[in-house]
Amino acid sequence: MRGGVLGAGLSALILAACAGAPPPEPPPRSAPSAPAYHPRPAPRAAAPRAPRAEEAGPTDRILPLTALRGWEAEDHAAALAAFRGACGAARDPAMAQVCRDARAIGPLDRDQSKRFFEAHFRAEQTHGEGVLTAYFAPEYPARQKRDDDFSAPVRPRPADLGDTTQTPYLDRTAIEALPAGKPLAWMRPEDLFFLQVQGSGVLTFDDGRRMKALYAGNNGRPFVGIANPMRDRGLLAPDNVSADSIRNWLAANRGPDADAIMRLDPRYAFFSLAPDDGRPPVGSANVPLAAGRALAVDPTWHQMGELYWIDATAPILVGAFPAYRRLALALDTGGAIKGDVRADLYLGQGAAAGAEAGRVRHTLRLYRLVPKDPAP
Incomplete structure (x- = not known):
């Protein structure tokens, strides 16, 4: 499951009905047996200007980690493991050296990890300020044979699908009018739509088999x-355009009404199947994505493997968590x-992760964690 597809979909689905992000500016619990940790001495530096009160958050461009809002409440041991x-x-x-240091030491408890x-x-x-959204790896039921509920075919990549960047293929409406041929599986229409938006996922068949649905290309349509x-048609409340509410409406109106809404998106994705190995x-x-600790970012601004502190508040969607404050690594990208x-925060796999991810649209302050220069 590659993030260029996975990290793009859910946030695009939700942000379409939300105020846009501001344009970017130019770059300028403890293990009792854990050993004691003695950090390397850091070079002497000028004392940073004192940050504002905790509730206001830090405002300096360069600041110590202790000034980050929510830093003391972080699960530093879980963050260090990730x-x-x-x-x-x-x-x-410099980051590679810190990585070697982290991997060379034994298990650390929460306080020792914080000091690291x-x-x-x-x-x-x-x-x-910017925007934090979230994404997940979906799991959906599937069938080997078509029935009244599982009526949408999971189509393999067509043999005549050429270079869609030069010549787009048929749009969603035209593809769905074609015979199903030999589909890989059958899904509920709204589940297939969300699988296509996310790009990949896991299918569970009624005989207990679990298969990964892997992205195999799309029709080149926007x-x-x-x-x-x-929202504009009054099908959803203005403050409740979460992915969960969209999917619930599609399921409740399965048939011509839901099909007409889904066909507003001309893009169509194709898949292949592989056994589910249980890995993230x-x-x-x-590298595997750790739930709650991996970010999809814009690679023109950020490097893969960089460490960040996210401080995301003021959600606009109903049912959202009030804040996300944690350490996370840039490990993915998204269209x-x-x-x-x-940033797009990966929240894990399955329905619970999906319900949470579909409600994340928070105001984001983002802090890059820069390695300190080692002492001479």
Whole structure:
């Protein structure tokens, strides 16, 4: 499961009905047996200007990690475990050295992990405020044979699908009018639509088999979000255009009405199937994505393997968590993820992750964690 597809879909679906992000500015619990950790000494530096009160958040461009809003409440041990597992994606020499340091030490408890981060990193705030959305790896039921509910064929890549960047293929309406041929599986129409938006997922058959549905290409047509027209037609409340509410409406109106809405998006994705190995999806950095600790970012602004502190508040969708404050790594990309202060947080696999991801549309402050220079 590659993030260029996976990280793009859900955020694009939701942001279509939300106010756009501001344009980017130019770059400028404890393990009792854990050993003691003694950090390397850091070079002497000028004392940073004191940050504002905790509720106001830090405002300095460069600041210590202790000034980050929510830093004390972070699960630093879980963050360090995620860092160890994915920091090999970093290409910056200083970050690579911190990665080697993290992997060389034994298990650390929460406080020791906190000291590790504070000894090795300082925070650098990106310019202004942006948007945090979220994505997930979906799981859907499927059938080998068509029935009244499972009526949408999962189509393999067509033999005549050429270079769609030069010559687009048939649109969604035309493809759905074609005979099903030999489909890979049958799904509920709204589930297939969301699988196509997400790009990949896991299918569970009634005999217990689990198969990964892997992205195999698309028809080259532009993606068109359906949230805006659903809101404008009064099908959804203005403050409730979450992915969950969209899918619920499509399921409740399965048939011509739902088909007409889904066909507003001319893009159509094709798939292949492979056995589910139980492993988490792999992002653009070619490392597994840790739930809640991986970000899809714009690679023109951010490097794969970089470490960030996200401070996301002020959600606009009903039922959303009030804030996301945590350490996470840039491990993925997405077509809808554009700009400096813009990120898509991977929340895991399955229905619960999907319900949460579909409600994330928060105002984001983003801090890059920069390795400190080692002491001479």
